[in-house]
Amino acid sequence: MSDIKAQPPRAFSAGRKYSPILISIGLAVLLLFTVRGGDGTVDWPLHGLTVGEERFSPLDAIDRGNVHRLGLAWRFDGFAQRGQVRRGNEATPLVVGGIMYVSGPWSMVYALDAKSGELLWEYDPEVSGNWIRKTCCDAVNRGVAFWNGKIYVGTLDGYMDALDATTGKRVWRTDTITDRLRSYSITGAPRIAGKNIVIGNGGAELGVRGYVSAYDLETGKLAWRFFTVPGAPEKGDEHPELTMARTTWSAESRWDIGGGGTVWDSMVYDPDLNIIYVGVGNGSPWPVWLRSPGGGDNLFLSTILALDATTGRMKWYYQTTPGDSWDYTATQHMILTDLEIEGRVRKVIMQAPKNGFFYVLDRETGELLSAEKYTRVNWAEKIDMATGRPVLTEQANYKDGAKLIWPSTAGGHNWPPMAYSPDTKLVYIPLLELPMTFSMHKNISYRPGNVNVGARVFPPRPGSKEAQGLFNSVMMAWDPVAQKRVWQSDPLPWWGGGVLATAGGLVFQGSADGRFMVFDAGDGTLLKEIETGVGIIAAPITYSIEGMQYIAVLTGFGGGIKRFLPGVAALKYDNVPQLLVFKLDGKAVPLPPLLEKAEIQPPGIARSTDPVVIARGQKIFMDNCARCHAFRGAANGYPNLWNLSENTYAMFNDIVIDGALDYGGMPNFADELNREDTQDLLNFLISDQKTLRQKLKE
Ligand code: CA
Numbered sequence: 012m013s014d015i016k017a018q019p020p021r022a023f024s025a026g027r028k029y030s031p032i033l034i035s036i037g038l039a040v041l042l043l044f045t046v047r048g049g050d051g052t053v054d055w056p057l058h059g060l061t062v063g064e065e066r067f068s069p070l071d072a073i074d075r076g077n078v079h080r081l082g083l084a085w086r087f088d089g090f091a092q093r094g095q096v097r098r099g100n101e102a103t104p105l106v107v108g109g110i111m112y113v114s115g116p117w118s119m120v121y122a123l124d125a126k127s128g129e130l131l132w133e134y135d136p137e138v139s140g141n142w143i144r145k146t147c148c149d150a151v152n153r154g155v156a157f158w159n160g161k162i163y164v165g166t167l168d169g170y171m172d173a174l175d176a177t178t179g180k181r182v183w184r185t186d187t188i189t190d191r192l193r194s195y196s197i198t199g200a201p202r203i204a205g206k207n208i209v210i211g212n213g214g215a216e217l218g219v220r221g222y223v224s225a226y227d228l229e230t231g232k233l234a235w236r237f238f239t240v241p242g243a244p245e246k247g248d249e250h251p252e253l254t255m256a257r258t259t260w261s262a263e264s265r266w267d268i269g270g271g272g273t274v275w276d277s278m279v280y281d282p283d284l285n286i287i288y289v290g291v292g293n294g295s296p297w298p299v300w301l302r303s304p305g306g307g308d309n310l311f312l313s314t315i316l317a318l319d320a321t322t323g324r325m326k327w328y329y330q331t332t333p334g335d336s337w338d339y340t341a342t343q344h345m346i347l348t349d350l351e352i353e354g355r356v357r358k359v360i361m362q363a364p365k366n367g368f369f370y371v372l373d374r375e376t377g378e379l380l381s382a383e384k385y386t387r388v389n390w391a392e393k394i395d396m397a398t399g400r401p402v403l404t405e406q407a408n409y410k411d412g413a414k415l416i417w418p419s420t421a422g423g424h425n426w427p428p429m430a431y432s433p434d435t436k437l438v439y440i441p442l443l444e445l446p447m448t449f450s451m452h453k454n455i456s457y458r459p460g461n462v463n464v465g466a467r468v469f470p471p472r473p474g475s476k477e478a479q480g481l482f483n484s485v486m487m488a489w490d491p492v493a494q495k496r497v498w499q500s501d502p503l504p505w506w507g508g509g510v511l512a513t514a515g516g517l518v519f520q521g522s523a524d525g526r527f528m529v530f531d532a533g534d535g536t537l538l539k540e541i542e543t544g545v546g547i548i549a550a551p552i553t554y555s556i557e558g559m560q561y562i563a564v565l566t567g568f569g570g571g572i573k574r575f576l577p578g579v580a581a582l583k584y585d586n587v588p589q590l591l592v593f594k595l596d597g598k599a600v601p602l603p604p605l606l607e608k609a610e611i612q613p614p615g616i617a618r619s620t621d622p623v624v625i626a627r628g629q630k631i632f633m634d635n636c637a638r639c640h641a642f643r644g645a646a647n648g649y650p651n652l653w654n655l656s657e658n659t660y661a662m663f664n665d666i667v668i669d670g671a672l673d674y675g676g677m678p679n680f681a682d683e684l685n686r687e688d689t690q691d692l693l694n695f696l697i698s699d700q701k702t703l704r705q706k707l708k709e
Contacts (some may be wrong), residue, residue, distance in 0.1 A: 029592060036494070053557030055106040058154050058200045059428065060552070063347030064279045068553045072560040074515035077530050078539045082597025084561055086129035088589040090115040094675020097586040097650055099548060099569020101672070103154040103200065103428070103509070104590070106554040107510050110175070111563070113590060114152040118166040118197075122179060125563075126556045128592065132179030134164070134172075134394040137304040139668065141678040142168040145194035145460065147216045147638075148571035150676060153426070154200035155278065156208060158228050165197035165210045171226055173208075184230035187212060193219045193269065194460050203321035204280040204287040207234045211274025215295045218463045221272030223316075223322060231294035235323030238274035239291045239311045240586045245553040252325045256310035257420070268313045268457055271295030272303075272312045276342040284375060287327055288347075288360055296465030298451050299334040300410050306335035313341045315362060315370075317377060327377030332366045333400060334407075337390060337449065338464070344428040346703060347366035350492055352380055360387020361491055363429060363440050365422025368394055371491055383494035385487070386423035386442055386637070388414050409441075409449040409466070415477050419447035420468050427509035427552045428519065435532050437488045437497055439518050441507040444483040445470055462638060463551040482576060486510070486520050486528075488535060498535035500528075504578030508564070521547020521564055523572075525580030527591070543591060544602035546582040561594040571646065573641065582646055583607070607645060610658050612705070619689060628695025631688055635680060643703055650677075653700045664689055668709035 059066050073081065090100070098116035105112045111125040121136040143150055144168065156163040161182060162174040168190035174181055186604065187210055188195045194217035201210040207225035215221065220237040226232060230563075238249055239258040243266040246256045264270070275292035291314045291442035293300050302304050303309050313332035318325055332339040341364040350359050350371065360374040370382045382394035421443050429440045431566035447468045456467040471477035484507040486500035508521035517538070518530040523546045529539040546568030553562050567588035568581045580586070587603040632642075644651030665671040667689050670679030684692075 013135060028167075032344045038569070047484055051555055052109055054108065055104070055552045055554045056157055058103055058105070058156065058202065059279065059344075059346075062280070062282060064080065064428075065346055065348060065433070066428055066550065067514075069430050069514045070555055070560045071513060071515040072552050072555070073513070073517065073562065075517065075531055075538060077595055078515070078517060080262045080537055080595045081529065081541065081562070081593050081596075082593040083600045084592045086589055086600070087121070087123055087128050087130070087593055088587060089121070089130060090567075090588040091117060091119050092588075093133065094672060094677060096676060097567065097569070097588060099149045099151045099572075100565035100567030100588045101151040101153045101426070101549050101570055102565055103193065103550050104552055104563055104565070105155060105157050106552070109174070109556055110176075112155050112157065112162050112567070114155050114164055115148045115588060116152070118152045118164055120162060120164050120174065120179065121295070122176070123590075125554060125561070132395060134179045134181070136164070136166040136172055140674040140676045142196065143216065143676045144678040146196045146213065148198070149343070149569045151570050152199050153198060154254050156201045158208070160229070161271075164202045165199060165201050167196050167198065169195050169197055169212065171201065171208065171210055171231065171370070173231060179345070185226055185231040185233070187224050189222070189461050192459070196226050197570070199274075199276045202278045202280055202287065203228070205282070205285060206379040208318060209280075209287055210414060211278070211280055211289070212273035213273050214562060215271035215273040215275075215292050216462050216464055218268045218295055218457065219271070219273060219570050220269040221274055221292060223274040223278070223318075225287075225320070230394050232297055237313070237316070237318055237325070239274065239316070240270035240309070243265060248583065250323075252611050257324070259308040259310045261307055262307040263305070265301065265457075266485065267295070268302070268463060269295055270309070270312075274342065277344050278469070279345045281347055281374065282322060282417065285320045285494055286317045286319045286374070288345055288374070289318060290317060290340070290342040290362070290364070291604045292342045293338045293700065294335050296455055297338055297465055298336045298465050300336070300412065300451065301465040309335065312337050313364070313366070315341055315345065315360065317374070322634055329370070329372055329377050329399065331362075331364050331368070331370060337366070337416060339422065343424050343426065343656045344425060346429070346431045347374060348431055348433065352492060361431070361438065362583050362690055363424040363438075363489075363561075365418060365425065366390070366401075367423040369438075369489060369491065369494060371494075374628045381494050384497070385440060385489055387417040387446070388519065404559070409451055413448050413450040415446050416446050417446040418443065419445040419470065421445060423508070427507065427548060430510040431491075432512040432532055434556065435488070435512060436490070436492070436517070437532070438491050439510045439532070440487045440489055441510055441520060442485040442487045442499070443506050444485060445505070446477060457465055458634075461634065465657075473570070484523065486518070486530060486535075488518075490533070500535060500537065505576050506554070506572060508547040511551040511553060513553055517566070519550065519551045519562060519565070521578070522567060523548070523579045525566070525584070527564060527593075537686040541593070541600055542602070543600045544580055545587050546580045559594055563590060565590055581648075607644075609651065609654055612654050615655065615660055615693070615700060617694055619696045620698065624691050625695050626690035628693070629699070631692045632695060635683060636692075639656065643699070651695050653703055655696070661691070663693055667692070
């Protein structure tokens, strides 16, 4: 074991380009926490650990030679649960001064002793359960920020809360939402940028206009706001960048739908340049033909923005997918580091956005240095280095007919963060391999507050010719200078968790089938796997207390992913949200209870068998319920509407209209459905239950 005291985190070491004078006072505070005086304590104080969010730790007490001894140190399973649904866990925990701060479902925050796992406090922002209707992808949260004795959390219902890190009591709260009638939410981790805390919102699939907001760290007062797309022209442009962006939208654009461009996940702050880099999401609706008739690049959709952290003014931008029509967000994890390219050390920003190209840009100027396909891509041939634009293929255009397009709307890489090791000089990407068939809705019937993507997408049928690589998730090591793959893991079930790399020569990742895996960072050898019984989508962290290195990761499958995909742990075990912390010579992880087979409920009694009523009920199901509840039911996800109890039938209106289960996350639809609608819905469910049960008998 090497001497941890001698190894300050790399972001602060002398070899890096960050001038100590230019590092703000706050970062100096973090430094104090990070390397505490000589007792072998090394924290994880920032979302991506280092200033560049490399997710590379200098800790090396756990290494290639001893990682086979990795076992459980402690476990926390006290995450609050509302209702029946086991929600996903996506957060990266922080460790500051030996205390772990982690967010869970419903934006709750927990402070734990990072050595013993003892719960010190918990904070419940009391998110309205009804707000789940305004989200695309579960009641998840991807992490908190720490600054000068405060913890910052963005809540699902759109508030930015600052908490006292010692007590968990709220110090201030700010509403980040410009229009609470629209479907805005927060699931991302806020970032510290100079004197501000910065946060964006989710909601592009539901018809919103994207923006990112910066608030004073001490007071919560709005410092600046940058809208990522123009609004309705008659209202005028809020800032000059929008006047330029407007020239890339047609005059007949669907301003009423909002345009999209939400900043729902990745940001990274360079204190040296005082720039906050912001990843911007997809358009709303998806096809540019519907969104901005006549086309156009539609700035700043699917763009990396470089904004002055003090003023919010734009320094440069790079649009990864001009005229995005494929849900190709540029919200994926961005890493800042120094790379030697053609004999010159460059300050770079790297991203593997959904669109399948790995980008390396000069982060001072925005100059594109290289871009190559990191996975199968057929919507574009290549990125033209002279213009920085993708060269589209005929396959990209699904305006006049369905097309099978790689990557899928899930992207070649989604939000689970990658990692970069300055030792191996490799980026470790949790890759997703899947195409989808895209077809366009001829007309868009815009229903405010509902999913309005204007396109239909579905994966190819398993076993079909197109299904090659279907639902694979792969751990891949990528050389960002040579722009080529160095190694990759065996295929894993869809989809893999975020990544941690360490100076122990190791790469850590969890998988959907509930394994926690450790790879050799150099050649990809699988050195260790621990069976946890719960799918892992979150990213691991590492820290050290009194010279003992720990690895921590959240379990709990969910988010935007359905739980009934082949091979996922949630089909076999209870999908328990928990925090697992490992160390050398720890214990075995206790497996969660096996899923119990659902009791078959007595058949429902139909009030009507009129096919018109049934068809109407089916449409109501598809429009309102299918976003969460699987058609004809599924194990261990949202409640199976094809197997309701007599009690639930009796309470149907209380639940769907009057909100009896609002708090638990089954929202009421009083604004959308009346009692006649719910009767039609019920008649459809009961009629189709009969059909389904008959089918299962045959
Ligand atoms: Ca999207």
